[in-house]
Each structure stands twice: as C-alpha cells, then as structure tokens.
Amino acid sequence: xxxxxxxxxxxxxxxxxxxxxxxxxxxxxxxxxxxxxxxxxxxxxxxxxxxxxxxxxxxxxxxxxxxxxxxxxxxxxxxxxxxxxxxxxxxxxxxxxxxxxxxxxxxxxxxxxxxxxxxxxxxxxxxxxxxxxxxxxxxxxxxxxxxxxxxxxxxxxxxxxxxxxxxxxxxxxxxxxxxxxxxxxxxxxxxxxxxxxxxxxxxxxxxxxxxxxxxxxxxxxxxxxxxxxxxxxxxxxxxxxxxxxxxxxxxxxxxxxxxxxxxxxxxxxxxxxxxxxxxxxxxxxxxxxxxxxxxxxxxxxxxxxxxxxxxxxxxxxxxxxxxxxxxxxxxxxxxxxxxxxxxxxxxxxxxxxxxxxxxxxxxxxxxxxxxxxxxxxxxxxxxxxxxxxxxxxxxxxxxxxxxxxxxxxxxxxxxxxxxxxxxxxxxxxxxxxxxxxxxxxxxxxxxxxxxxxxxxxxxxxxxxxxxxxxxxxxxxxxxxxxxxxxxxxxxxxxxxxxxxxxxxxxxxxxxxxxxxxxxxxxxxxxxxxxxxxxxxxxxxxxxxxxxxxxxxxxxxxxxxxxxxxxxxxxxxxxxxxxxxxxxxxxxxxxxxxxxxxxxxxxxxxxxxxxxxxxxxxxxxxxxxxxxxxxxxxxxxxxxxxxxxxxxxxxxxxxxxxxxxxxxxxxxxxxxxxxxxxxxxxxxxxxxxxxxxxxxxxxxxxxxxxxxxxxxxxxxxxxxxxxxxxxxxxxxxxxxxxxxxxxxxxxxxxxxxxxxx
Numbered sequence: 001x002x003x004x005x006x007x008x009x010x011x012x013x014x015x016x017x018x019x020x021x022x023x024x025x026x027x028x029x030x031x032x033x034x035x036x037x038x039x040x041x042x043x044x045x046x047x048x049x050x051x052x053x054x055x056x057x058x059x060x061x062x063x064x065x066x067x068x069x070x071x072x073x074x075x076x077x078x079x080x081x082x083x084x085x086x087x088x089x090x091x092x093x094x095x096x097x098x099x100x101x102x103x104x105x106x107x108x109x110x111x112x113x114x115x116x117x118x119x120x121x122x123x124x125x126x127x128x129x130x131x132x133x134x135x136x137x138x139x140x141x142x143x144x145x146x147x148x149x150x151x152x153x154x155x156x157x158x159x160x161x162x163x164x165x166x167x168x169x170x171x172x173x174x175x176x177x178x179x180x181x182x183x184x185x186x187x188x189x190x191x192x193x194x195x196x197x198x199x200x201x202x203x204x205x206x207x208x209x210x211x212x213x214x215x216x217x218x219x220x221x222x223x224x225x226x227x228x229x230x231x232x233x234x235x236x237x238x239x240x241x242x243x244x245x246x247x248x249x250x251x252x253x254x255x256x257x258x259x260x261x262x263x264x265x266x267x268x269x270x271x272x273x274x275x276x277x278x279x280x281x282x283x284x285x286x287x288x289x290x291x292x293x294x295x296x297x298x299x300x301x302x303x304x305x306x307x308x309x310x311x312x313x314x315x316x317x318x319x320x321x322x323x324x325x326x327x328x329x330x331x332x333x334x335x336x337x338x339x340x341x342x343x344x345x346x347x348x349x350x351x352x353x354x355x356x357x358x359x360x361x362x363x364x365x366x367x368x369x370x371x372x373x374x375x376x377x378x379x380x381x382x383x384x385x386x387x388x389x390x391x392x393x394x395x396x397x398x399x400x401x402x403x404x405x406x407x408x409x410x411x412x413x414x415x416x417x418x419x420x421x422x423x424x425x426x427x428x429x430x431x432x433x434x435x436x437x438x439x440x441x442x443x444x445x446x447x448x449x450x451x452x453x454x455x456x457x458x459x460x461x462x463x464x465x466x467x468x469x470x471x472x473x474x475x476x477x478x479x480x481x482x483x484x485x486x487x488x489x490x491x492x493x494x495x496x497x498x499x500x501x502x503x504x505x506x507x508x509x510x511x512x513x514x515x516x517x518x519x520x521x522x523x524x525x526x527x528x529x530x531x532x533x534x535x536x537x538x539x540x541x542x543x544x545x546x547x548x549x550x551x552x553x554x555x556x557x558x559x560x561x562x563x564x565x566x567x568x569x570x571x572x573x574x575x576x577x578x579x580x581x582x583x584x585x586x587x588x589x590x591x592x593x594x595x596x597x598x599x600x601x602x603x604x605x606x607x608x609x610x611x612x613x614x615x616x617x618x619x620x621x622x623x624x625x626x627x628x629x630x631x632x633x634x635x636x637x638x639x640x641x642x643x644x645x646x647x648x649x650x651x652x653x654x655x656x657x658x659x660x661x662x663x664x665x666x667x668x669x670x671x672x673x674x675x676x677x678x679x680x681x682x683x684x685x686x687x688x689x690x691x692x693x694x695x696x697x698x699x700x701x702x703x704x705x706x707x708x709x710x711x712x713x714x715x716x717x718x719x720x721x722x723x724x725x726x727x728x729x730x731x732x733x734x735x736x737x738x739x740x741x742x743x744x745x746x747x748x749x750x751x752x753x754x755x756x
Contacts, residue, residue: 028395028634030354030652032605032618033745036296036309039326041344041556041578041597042087044077048330048341049318052151054111058082059090059133061116062330062343063106074105076118077343078133082727083707084326084345085694086576088555091133095120110151110158112175115139117158119148125160127176142178144168149191152200157181157218161190161202166211169218184213184221194238199224199260201243203233210236210245212260227262229254239281242302246276251288253302266303270295270310278329282322287348289317294327296351308351312621313600322348325692325712331598342598344578349692349744353621357635358398358650362388365646366639368413369628370420374434376401377630378420379639379648380410385424387413387432390648392632398650402437406430412492414452414459419476421459423449429461431476441477445469451492453500458482458521460500462490468502470521482521487514494540494547499566500524501547503537511537513549515567527567533559541584543591544611546572550581550593558593560612560702572612573702577604585629585636590617590654592636594626601625603638605654607747613702615740615747620651669748670741676753680723683708683739685748689715693743697722697752700736713743724754731756 050063062077075094079087095106105121114131125142146165151158158170158178166186171179188208194201198216210233214222231249238244243254243262250269254262269276273291280287286297286305294313298306313331320329327348332341364383372378377390377398385406391399408426415421419440420432428444429452451462457474468485489505498519504512515528538550538558547561547569557577561569579597581604586592591606591614603620620636627641631653638649670685683695693713697706706727708720722739725731734756741748 028652029655031745032354032620032654033747034349035352035354035618036311036349037347037616037619038311038578038600038602039085039345039347040087040576041342041600042077042079042089043598044330044341044343047332048077048343049332050107050109050150051319051321051328051330051343052109052111053081053321053323053328056113057111059111060328060343061109061111061130063109063118064341065105065107076106076109076116076128076136078130078136079343081328081345083696083704084328084347084710085696085707086704087343087345091136093128093136105147107163108148108150108160110153112153112172115175117148117151117175117178119160119162121147124148125170125178127178139176142170142180144180145183146190150193152193152195154195159193159195159200159215161193163189163191166190166204166223167193167200167202167213167215167221169215169221182217182219182221184223186211186213186223192235192237194236194243196238196241196243196256199256201227201236201238201245203236203245203247205234206232209233209247210262212262214260224260227254227260229262229264234275235278237279237281239286240283244279244281244286246279246288246290248275250276250290251279251286251297251305253299253305255302266301266305268295268297268305268307270307277318278320280320280322282325285322285348287320287322287327289313289320289329292317294320294329294346296327296348298351309348309353311346311353312623324710326710342600344600347692354618354651356620356623356638356649356651357396359623359647360390360398360400360650361645361647362386363403364410365641366627366648367410367641369630369637369639370413370415371630371632372415372420372434373417376434377632377637377648378413378415379628380413380422381646382409382411382641385410385422387420387422389437392635392637395633395635398648404432404437404439406432406439412449412452412462414454416454416459416473416476417457419473421452421454421473423452423461431473431479433476441479443479450490451502453493453495455495460493460495460518462493462502464488464490466490468493468500468516468524470518470524472521483518483524485516485524485526490514491537492540494542496542496547496563496566499527499563501540501542501569503540504529505537510535511551513537513561513569515569517567528569530569533571536580538580538582538595539584539593541586541591543586543608543614546611548581548584548591548593550584550595552576552580556580556597558614560614562612573700575606575614575616575702576704577616578602583626583629583639585631587631587653588656590656592620592629592631594622594629594638596625596642601642603629603636603651613738615742617654617747623649669746670739670750672739672750672752675751676755678724678755680721681752682719682721683750684717684719685741686717687713687715687743687746691743691746693718693741695720695742696740697726698738698740700738705732705737708739722752 108119110117146162188204192203231247235246327346364381389402408424431441446466453460493502502514533553562572579595581593601622628639
C-alpha cells in the first residue's frame with residue numbers, strides 16, 4: 001500500500017471512528033437507517049401485472065392489460081431504471097387496435113436490443129422497434145396457438161409459455177423474424193416458465209399445477225408426467241440448481257430428482273395468505289408476493305426458509321423481481337370501478353422494518369390531530385365529525401378516554417388553552433371544552449374552515465371561499481372577530497412569527513402560496529402571492545428558516561423555500577420522494593412526512609440538520625393512509641385515513657444523536673481529489689464493515705444527477721471516479737456539486753467544484 005493510500009485510509013477511517021464514538025442515542029427511539037424502504041414509484045395505467053428488464057439500455061418494459069371495467073389503459077410503458085431511486089417514464093405504446101372491445105392486452109415481454117417481443121391478446125407475438133422508447137413501432141407478428149405470457153432466452157432459442165398451448169420454442173437468430181422450432185401442447189393456462197438443464201417447468205395456473213417438458217431436442221419437446229408439487233402454480237423460477245414455485249399452496253422449494261421429477265425440500269406459506277403470486281431469487285435471498293405483502297426470505301437452508309422482513313404494498317401486488325440487491329415490482333389496486341397501477345423499486349436492506357407498537361381503531365377516518373393543553377391527544381374523524389380523546393401518558397398503553405360527537409364531517413382541529421377548535425362541513429367551527437369534555441360554542445364563518453392555526457388567544461381560520469379570518473378566543477364561549485383578508489380557495493396555513501403562509505387552492509390551475517403579515521391582527525396584509533410550479537400543495541411545515549411544501553415541479557416530493565426574506569419565500573431546493581407529503585411533523589432536526597400514492601402508505605423520515613438539503617433516512621410502514629402526524633417524547637402518532645383501516649397507529653421517533661463532551665471534531669468521512677477538478681475526480685471513503693452503499697452526485701438544489709455506485713461494498717477504503725457527467729453521459733456545467741454517501745447508518749457528503 002502506498003504512503004498516500006495509507007494516509008487516505010487513515011484519514012477516512014479516523015473520521016469514521018470519531019463519528020462512531022462521538023454520539024449517543026436516546027432510549028426508546030428507533031434508527032430508521034438500513035431498513036426496507038420504498039425508493040421510487042412510477043405510475044402506470046391500466047392493470048399492470050408484469051415487466052421485463054433491458055439492463056444494457058437501463059430500461060424496464062411494463063406490460064399493461066386493459067382496465068377491467070372501462071377497457072382502457074392497455075399497452076406497454078417504458079421506464080428509465082438507470083437510477084433505481086429516481087424512476088422516470090421514457091415512453092409508452094397504447095397498441096394498434098382501435099376497437100374498444102379488442103384492445104391490445106399485453107402479457108409477456110422479451111427485450112432483444114432495439115427490438116421487443118410482446119405477447120398481445122388477439123395478435124399473439126408482436127415484434128416492436130423500441131429504438132426510440134417514445135415512438136415504439138410495430139414491425140411484424142407471428143401467429144401462435146395462444147398468447148405468450150412469459151419468455152426465457154437461451155442462446156438463439158426463446159422458450160415461451162403460451163396460454164392454453166403450453167410451451168413454444170422459437171428461433172431468435174433474426175429477432176425481427178421469429179420462427180417456430182418446436183412445441184409441446186399441454187392443458188391449462190401456461191403463464192410462467194423456467195429452464196433447468198434439459199427440462200422446462202411451466203406454471204400452468206388454476207386446477208393444473210406445474211408441468212415439465214423435456215427440451216433436450218428443441219424441435220421435438222416432450223411433455224412428461226407432472227411433478228408432485230401441490231397447488232395451483234402461478235409462477236416458477238430457477239436459481240442455484242433448485243426450482244421455486246409459487247401458488248395456492250404457498251412457496252415450494254424443489255430439487256431435481258432425475259428425469260424432470262422434483263423433490264420438495266421446503267416451503268413457505270404465511271398465515272392468512274391464500275396465494276403466493278410471484279417469486280424471485282438472487283443468491284441466498286428471495287422475495288415472494290401475496291396477500292398485499294412482500295416477504296423477503298433467507299433461503300440459505302432450502303428446508304427452512306426464514307422471513308427477514310415483510311412490508312405492506314397492495315392487495316394487487318403480482319410480479320416481483322430481486323435484481324442487483326433491489327426489489328422491483330408492479331402493483332395495482334381497484335378504486336371507484338377503476339384500476340390504478342405502479343412500477344416501483346424497494347431497497348430491502350437487511351429486510352427488517354421499524355415496527356409500530358400500537359394500533360387503536362376509531363369510528364371513522366382520521367382527518368386531523370392535536371395535543372391538548374391537558375396532555376391528552378385528540379383526533380377528529382371525517383365521517384361523523386367525532387372528536388376522540390386518547391390518554392397517551394403511558395407508552396405502550398394508549399387508551400381512548402372519551403368521545404364528543406359533532407354534527408357534520410370533520411375537517412380541521414387545533415388546540416387552545418383549555419379548549420379545542422374543530423371544524424365540520426355542516427356547522428362551521430366548534431369550541432370544545434376539555435373539562436368537561438363537550439361542545440360549548442359553535443358558529444358559521446361563511447364556508448368550510450379548511451385550516452386552523454392557534455397562537456395564544458388568537459385563532460387564524462382558513463375559510464375556503466370566505467378568506468382568512470382572525471378571532472380572539474380569550475373567552476372561548478364568545479370569540480370576537482378581529483381581522484379579515486378576503487380570498488377564495490383558502491386552505492391550510494402555518495405560522496412563523498408574525499407571518500402566515502397559506503395555501504390557496506385552484507381547481508383547474510396551480511395552487512398559490514400566500515404570505516400574510518399578521519403583526520396587526522385587526523388588519524392582515526397580503527405581502528406575496530406566489531404561483532407554485534406544481535398544481536397541488538400537499539402540506540406545509542416550518543423547518544428552521546425554511547418552509548417545506550408538499551409538492552415538486554417535476555414529479556413527486558417536497559420543495560424547500562427559504563424564508564431568509566420572510567416576506568417573499570424563495571425556492572431553495574427540492575427532494576424527490578415516492579409521493580408528495582400530505583402531512584408533516586417536525587421534531588428537532590427530524591422531519592416526518594406522511595404520504596400515500598397508489599396505495600403505498602408511508603411516513604418518510606428526513607434528516608433536516610441542513611434544512612435546505614434534507615436527507616432521506618428511512619420509512620415507517622403504515623396500515624393505511626397517514627393523514628396527520630404528531631410526536632410526543634419518543635413516540636410518533638399517526639392518524640389513519642382511508643378504506644378498510646382507520647384509527648391511530650403509534651411508532652417510535654428517529655433517534656437524534658446527542659453530542660458527547662470533549663469529543664474532537666471528526667475528520668471528513670467522504671473526500672475527493674483533485675477538488676476543484678477537470679475533467680474528473682476520485683471520491684474516497686472507508687467503511688468499517690461491508691455494507692450496501694450508495695454514492696450519488698447532486699446539484700446545489702439537491703437534485704439527483706448521477707449514481708456512482710449502488711452495490712455491496714467491502715470494508716475499508718473504497719474509491720470511485722466521477723467524470724463530471726450525469727447518468728445519461730451528458731457533461732455538466734462548471735459549478736458546485738455534492739457527493740453523498742449512504743451506507744446503512746452512515747451518511748456523509750462533500751462539496752465538489754467542477755471547472756470547465
């Protein structure tokens with residue numbers, strides 16, 4: 001090892017050691033780093049149940065069948081997978097059949113360079129030119145006795161599982177002109193296949209099970225006796241010389257027993273799950289989907305699979321793949337007679353999830369939450385307008401302690417000194433006393449009260465089409481109106497000093513952000529009316545000298561607005577998330593952002609030590625849509641909204657490091673040389689142990705530009721080169737950039753100066 005290399009290793013490891021010994025964690029909290037997390041999500045249309053990768057092009061092709069009810073949405077969607085944490089649509093193809101009752105239902109897909117084979121209902125095998133994913137062109141078709149549902153390519157041969165026709169073997173020497181080589185008819189609905197040696201194993205669907213075909217002579221494959229694997233088989237894969245099947249009897253792990261026969265070595269059938277729909281294996285790890293859950297398994301011992309972790313997805317989770325250490329999948333869900341589908345990536349990490357400790361049902365969807373001056377936690381439900389009181393004095397023993405039934409569906413809730421303010425659709429605004437716990441006053445301010453901010457005795461009411469109204473509640477039984485600022489579409493608001501920041505909602509245009517001077521409650525003044533660069537504001541939160549806004553100009557996430565000039569918020573940065581937050585809770589340097597998109601219900605945990613550049617830490621998996629958040633001590637309270645499950649869920653807060661006295665400053669964990677640089681620089685860092693790590697490049701707004709690595713890295717010194725280009729190879733302009741390292745609980749960044 002050279003002297004320079006030893007010095008670099010000592011420097012970086014020194015930083016690591018100091019970091020590890022210079023901080024202590026609070027008790028009864030959780031570290032959200034290093035758990036199973038949803039990375040990114042790209043919406044698809046129709047009913048998506050399958051996909052195929054082109055790793056060379058950095059793409060995935062998603063197969064879409066028509067929506068069951070309205071017969072729309074069929075076709076193929078092309079997704080950019082070059083950065084798994086930032087999926088993006090490259091193009092889509094909606095088929096060629098104009099007959100609404102004969103749409104192109106897409107089934108199996110096989111990428112072959114600039115050509116894509118697609119199994120399409122009514123057209124069998126279709127060859128498509130995908131050179132330009134934004135302009136896919138059909139080239140030719142091949143008539144088959146059914147529709148290809150799955151493909152496996154070996155050399156110049158392609159093996160296809162064809163619905164109602166079994167196995168078809170095709171010559172792919174010229175991918176533009178596929179030719180039939182041989183076939184083996186079978187009964188059942190062939191939907192997946194896998195090859196092991198001279199045998200093809202077909203998942204033949206309901207009432208049939210697994211079928212085996214001898215393919216030693218591709219021109220004359222022979223259907224053998226079906227192996228004794230129980231249940232209806234819906235998926236099959238091969239890894240490490242073993243055959244894995246998924247179906248109505250769960251997961252089965254089988255070993256070849258000669259002549260195509262199989263011996264079942266082990267199984268996995270989670271309680272309460274009727275069917276396992278999909279299985280994928282990489283190394284000693286596997287993922288299966290069933291019952292709206294995704295299970296990560298340790299398959300080191302085939303006879304005894306071990307569950308490493310499980311995460312909620314949707315009941316429509318069908319196809320999953322474990323590839324390059326990440327989980328990929330397509331999921332759909334029905335709502336209002338329509339299907340909603342999405343393609344997603346998930347980092348399984350060690351498979352574990354941060355657990356919630358309690359769940360308490362309510363009589364309706366939770367719309368808002370407030371901590372009363374009496375120490376009780378109060379929830380407002382949408383249906384019925386109930387204010388529910390919870391005793392939260394004893395961790396692990398949260399209990400309902402009362403209920404007040406208001407008239408009309410609940411909207412907003414806030415706590416004053418000795419009382420609550422609750423708004424409902426039918427009445428307006430209620431004053432609810434805490435002792436006794438009952439309504440004591442109500443009045444109609446002229447429209448729905450969409451948001452309530454309490455500041456001492458003053459209440460700021462966001463009254464939809466009747467503007468901002470300010471009331472003095474020094475006497476809760478007789479509130480006195482102070483000032484009014486007229487406006488329409490006035491929704492939620494947050495306060496910082498004598499400034500209010502208010503969402504103005506527009507049905508057919510982008511929302512606005514108002515900045516209002518309330519230093520004189522009798523005469524509020526509109527200082528700034530900012531048109532947002534996206535259509536909807538999800539939620540607002542004050543984080544230090546920044547305003548966090550749920551929403552992103554191009555995609556989903558949150559935008560950070562600097563309040564250096566409190567009269568004119570200015571966009572400082574943004575961070576992409578799987579969805580735009582619809583609720584926030586701020587606890588020191590930690591921000592909790594709840595969201596739902598395509599039935600993925602999460603609370604994103606963000607490190608806002610640098611508020612202008614928040615870092616993703618981890619996620620809390622929720623039973624349903626998080627509608628409101630509140631922290632209290634070492635607990636995070638989540639109000640749940642939506643069908644099937646509503647109520648209150650309790651989880652731990654993220655541990656916040658506490659400085660240890662006399663700890664020396666840490667040496668840099670992540671360094672680059674040369675810096676400034678042109679044309680390239682080397683980023684160096686050390687890991688105390690082997691870990692799955694991501695090193696990425698960002699601009700000063702936090703926008704992701706390049707992933708240098710996302711892989712399992714060894715302990716010790718690691719070095720990566722960056723050539724000053726983005727993920728698509730485009731040279732970046734001169735300027736300041738940031739390199740970020742994420743490896744389990746280790747997070748670090750360094751500045752990079754590119755000079756052209």
